[in-house]
Amino acid sequence: MSRVSFGLAAPVVACLGLACQRAPLPAHAASPSSAASPKTAQPAAPRLDESGPRVDLLANRAMWHLFQRGLVIPLGSEGFRKYTQEYTSPWRGVSKLQDRAGRVLGSTTSSLRFPWDGEIGAATIVVRMSGDAGQRLSLRLNGRPLKPAALTSGWQAVAVNVPAGVLRVGENDLIIAVARKGALFHSLEVFAGPAPEAGDAWPASSPVIAASVAGQEKAALAGFRRYAMLLEVPRQSFLVLETAAPQAAAHLRVSARPEGQPAQILLDETQTPGRWQPHTLSLAALAGKLVALELAVVDGGDGLWASPRILLAAAPSLARPKPVRNLVLLIGDALRADSLALYHQSKVLTPRITEAGRKNGVVFLNTEAASPSSPPSHASIQSGTLPRVNGILGDKAKLNPGTPMISAVLGEERIATGYYGDNSFAMGRLKTASKWTAYHQPSQEGKGGGCPTLVKMMLGFADEQIKAGRRFFLSSIAFEPHTPYIYHQGITEHYVKGEFDPAIGKSPDGVILTAIVKGKLPMTPARWQQLRGLYDGEVEYLDQCFGTLVDGLAARGLRDNTAVILLADHGEGFFEHGSLGHAYGHWFEVTQVPLVMWVPGLTDKEITVDTTVSHVDLAPTILDLLGLPPEPRMQGESLVPMALRQGPWTPRVVPAEYGRSYSLRAANLRYIVDYSGKETLFDTVDDPIEKTDVKNQRPMALRYLRDCAGFYLAHRTRWHTATWGTLNNQTEEFVKATGG
Numbered sequence: 001m002s003r004v005s006f007g008l009a010a011p012v013v014a015c016l017g018l019a020c021q022r023a024p025l026p027a028h029a030a031s032p033s034s035a036a037s038p039k040t041a042q043p044a045a046p047r048l049d050e051s052g053p054r055v056d057l058l059a060n061r062a063m064w065h066l067f068q069r070g071l072v073i074p075l076g077s078e079g080f081r082k083y084t085q086e087y088t089s090p091w092r093g094v095s096k097l098q099d100r101a102g103r104v105l106g107s108t109t110s111s112l113r114f115p116w117d118g119e120i121g122a123a124t125i126v127v128r129m130s131g132d133a134g135q136r137l138s139l140r141l142n143g144r145p146l147k148p149a150a151l152t153s154g155w156q157a158v159a160v161n162v163p164a165g166v167l168r169v170g171e172n173d174l175i176i177a178v179a180r181k182g183a184l185f186h187s188l189e190v191f192a193g194p195a196p197e198a199g200d201a202w203p204a205s206s207p208v209i210a211a212s213v214a215g216q217e218k219a220a221l222a223g224f225r226r227y228a229m230l231l232e233v234p235r236q237s238f239l240v241l242e243t244a245a246p247q248a249a250a251h252l253r254v255s256a257r258p259e260g261q262p263a264q265i266l267l268d269e270t271q272t273p274g275r276w277q278p279h280t281l282s283l284a285a286l287a288g289k290l291v292a293l294e295l296a297v298v299d300g301g302d303g304l305w306a307s308p309r310i311l312l313a314a315a316p317s318l319a320r321p322k323p324v325r326n327l328v329l330l331i332g333d334a335l336r337a338d339s340l341a342l343y344h345q346s347k348v349l350t351p352r353i354t355e356a357g358r359k360n361g362v363v364f365l366n367t368e369a370a371s372p373s374s375p376p377s378h379a380s381i382q383s384g385t386l387p388r389v390n391g392i393l394g395d396k397a398k399l400n401p402g403t404p405m406i407s408a409v410l411g412e413e414r415i416a417t418g419y420y421g422d423n424s425f426a427m428g429r430l431k432t433a434s435k436w437t438a439y440h441q442p443s444q445e446g447k448g449g450g451c452p453t454l455v456k457m458m459l460g461f462a463d464e465q466i467k468a469g470r471r472f473f474l475s476s477i478a479f480e481p482h483t484p485y486i487y488h489q490g491i492t493e494h495y496v497k498g499e500f501d502p503a504i505g506k507s508p509d510g511v512i513l514t515a516i517v518k519g520k521l522p523m524t525p526a527r528w529q530q531l532r533g534l535y536d537g538e539v540e541y542l543d544q545c546f547g548t549l550v551d552g553l554a555a556r557g558l559r560d561n562t563a564v565i566l567l568a569d570h571g572e573g574f575f576e577h578g579s580l581g582h583a584y585g586h587w588f589e590v591t592q593v594p595l596v597m598w599v600p601g602l603t604d605k606e607i608t609v610d611t612t613v614s615h616v617d618l619a620p621t622i623l624d625l626l627g628l629p630p631e632p633r634m635q636g637e638s639l640v641p642m643a644l645r646q647g648p649w650t651p652r653v654v655p656a657e658y659g660r661s662y663s664l665r666a667a668n669l670r671y672i673v674d675y676s677g678k679e680t681l682f683d684t685v686d687d688p689i690e691k692t693d694v695k696n697q698r699p700m701a702l703r704y705l706r707d708c709a710g711f712y713l714a715h716r717t718r719w720h721t722a723t724w725g726t727l728n729n730q731t732e733e734f735v736k737a738t739g740g
Contacts, residue, residue, distance in 0.1 A: 046313045047313070048238060049312050052314075053649050057229070058219055058308065059725070060729065061078075063082070063728070064228065065082070070118065070190045071115075072188070074187050074203065074205055075091075076187065078711075083114050084110065085710055086713070087677065091103055092104040107181055108177060108179065109175060110175070111175050112175075112188075113172065113706065115171055115172070115703050116190065119193075120165060122161070123190065124161060125159075126157055126160075126189045126195060127139075128156070128157045128158075128185070128188070131152065131153065132151060132153055135180065135183075136148045136178070137151055137160075139174060141174050141175075142166060146160050157202070167190075203224070204223040204224075213244045214274055218304075218306035218307055220244075220304045220307070229294075230703060232288070232667055233283050234310065234312055234648050237283045237310050237313070238283060238311055238313070239281040239310055241281075242277060242306040243271060243303065245301055245302065245303060246304055248273065249272045250301030250303050251269075251297065251301065252267065252297060253267060253268045253297075254293075256291040258291050259292075259701060266283075290668075290704060295308070312647065323625065324562060324600060324626060326558060326561060326563070327474070327565070328549070329476065330476050330478060330564070331475075331478065331569055333374065333480070333482035335539065335594060337367070338592075339539045342354055342357045342363050343363075343594060348539045349494060352546050353543050356546075357606060359604075360598060360603050361607070362598075362643045363606060363608045364596070365608055367595040368592065368593070368656055368665045369568070369590070370615035371570070372582050372584070373395055373583035374423060376392045376394070376397075377570050378426040378477075381619070382405050382619065383634070384617070384620050384631065385403060386635055386657060386716055388717055389403070390403045392429070395583065398429055404619075407419070407436050407473065408434055408435040414470070415472060415626070416465045416472040416473070417437045417472070417473045417474075418436060418437055418475070419436045420438075420476045421442075421478070422454075423482075450479075452548065459556070466556060466558075473626070480539070480541055481542060483510050483513060484507040484509040484510075485535045486534070488537050494540065495534075496537070501526060508531060517579055566594060566596045566597075567596075567615075571588075572589065573589045576589045576690075583658070586656055586661065588684065591663065595618075602643065607643055609643060611650075613639055613642075614656075616654075617637055619631070620634050620636045620638045621638045624638035635719055638722070650729055651666065651728065652666075652729070653708045653726055653727045654726070655716065659675065664705050664708055665684075668685045669681065681705065715738065724737065
């Protein structure tokens with residue numbers, strides 16, 4: 001963060017890129033002067049939660065889209081990540097040459113994507129870079145080659161003309177090409193109209209400075225005409241900031257435009273120099289919406305925006321319970337969230353899970369599997385790390401050395417750890433690193449399959465630890481309702497009517513599912529009913545085993561000192577997207593999973609948490625519940641604070657991976673990039689079964705998740721949510737770790 005004296009004269013133009021007048025605007029905030037709602041008196045702010053969840057808009061400096069004459073892409077700072085979603089980035093670190101910093105292009109080409117809703121007439125792209133005499137810079141915009149430019153030696157600003165009609169409203173694709181690797185790029189600027197005849201000032205690498213007004217120094221946004229950020233507005237939230245005009249009177253405006261709606265003006269006033277002006281602006285009318293938040297200087301003056309942050313209204317908090325002595329994790333293999341009445345109006349009978357959840361469970365309504373397949377998901381559950389970090393990106397990969405397995409961490413604390421389950425395909429590769437006190441696979445040991453045997457062995461392990469006076473952690477995988485979907489007398493009949501078709505049988509396995517997918521086994525409505533009915537019967541059977549487990553723990557006097565967590569590794573598809581089973585994509589049916597916690601002393605009623613959470617949050621949560629410090633190598637964060645706060649949380653965007661494919665889940669959106677790089681975007685509220693790709697109809701949503709994808713792709717191997725924040729809500733620790 002630099003300290004400057006002010007004299008930030010900046011040109012005023014008729015069209016500031018994304019601020020230009022258009023109806024409707026497909027991305028970012030409209031100019032508030034256009035069809036915007038009038039300024040209204042702000043209601044008195046309630047007590048705000050300064051120590052709780054927040055969106056620090058200075059720490060999120062990389063999330064701002066910056067404007068002078070037009071859009072500035074600061075290649076020398078982390079802000080440029082929003083514009084590159086290349087799976088393997090060719091961009092290297094930041095280097096300093098003379099008095100300027102830039103980012104090294106480690107290849108001869110790179111692809112950038114940027115939004116535009118300004119004029120689509122003739123435009124200019126100014127590339128500020130250090131080159132070598134004799135080199136040429138070539139740009140291709142939306143498939144159209146632009147006239148190459150010859151480079152000279154040293155830092156230079158290269159203006160490239162863009163003919164009318166090449167820039168398009170919405171997303172634009174730009175390819176940069178140079179003759180040799182190692183070119184150093186400072187920034188790009190895209191603006192309407194021709195380049196000025198005389199050179200102009202280069203934009204700052206960072207929009208954050210230390211600004212002094214009336215003897216008071218504050219961290220502030222400065223140096224640009226406009227700042228636009230896409231964000232999901234938390235419920236019960238307020239925008240808090242201080243503004244100043246450093247030298248001359250300035251007309252300052254704060255607006256927020258919900259996607260597809262006119263901008264709402266939050267602040268519109270002319271300020272005179274000499275003092276910091278505090279503001280607390282209610283965001284109540286925008287709660288739960290994706291908006292483009294914009295801070296702008298309307299005239300030719302300068303503006304300062306100090307300590308901008310979004311705070312939540314103060315909310316009551318439950319008392320943190322004392323650490324539990326023991327913890328039991330029960331994972332249902334391939335258990336869909338919508339099979340449970342806690343999540344959906346399901347026809348499946350799950351009385352024990354439902355009753356327990358509604359009595360005193362913490363139900364996380366939006367939990368994303370780390371992967372749609374067992375090996376990566378279980379590795380993430382057990383380690384608190386993303387597949388790319390633990391090494392198990394696919395079904396055949398091995399665990400990376402040094403992965404922080406939860407059982408090994410607990411073992412070092414002299415907590416007995418037991419694994420019981422029959423998913424050796426996933427768990428076998430984790431066995432050595434996990435250092436389990438006891439590791440058992442009932443079926444392979446000839447003790448019988450099915451969750452009743454599993455529960456019996458788990459309770460036996462608990463008996464041994466009680467006798468020895470040891471704390472324990474039990475992790476288990478019930479193979480129900482994974483294939484084969486087994487018929488259960490007196491249960492399956494709840495869902496299957498009529499005779500069983502021999503083509504499906506009473507225990508259809510993966511071979512049957514493959515035959516259906518390949519069209520070798522024609523399906524009729526009756527066969528579909530039988531297949532899904534067998535799956536639903538397995539879910540009810542699992543519910544009975546859950547009841548046996550919690551009854552067994554209670555009978556042993558463990559009700560008041562043992563936490564229980566119910567989870568799934570992934571879901572299961574039934575041709576919602578052309579396939580059966582799992583491991584075929586990132587859609588809701590395979591990545592949206594249940595997560596319910598029962599923690600003694602936490603609550604005597606059901607708590608629902610609608611914040612998006614992930615498998616990688618499980619291991620940190622387990623450590624927290626057991627009263628142990630965080631393991632710094634884990635990438636998730638404890639979910640206990642969300643359960644304790646009896647009010648909203650700030651929105652989170654969480655990733656999932658499978659090989660080269662990945663997805664990002666926001667509160668109401670799912671963004672998927674498949675192996676070929678094809679993008680799809682779904683509205684999970686209006687289209688919960690994710691049938692309609694809305695990326696062309698929801699440009700603001702697409703840009704928001706492209707912004708997040710840029711940070712995910714660049715930093716996924718070292719992202720640490722507990723300190724860095726989330727992809728959409730970064731912290732000062734992220735700024736320090738990445739250089740801002």
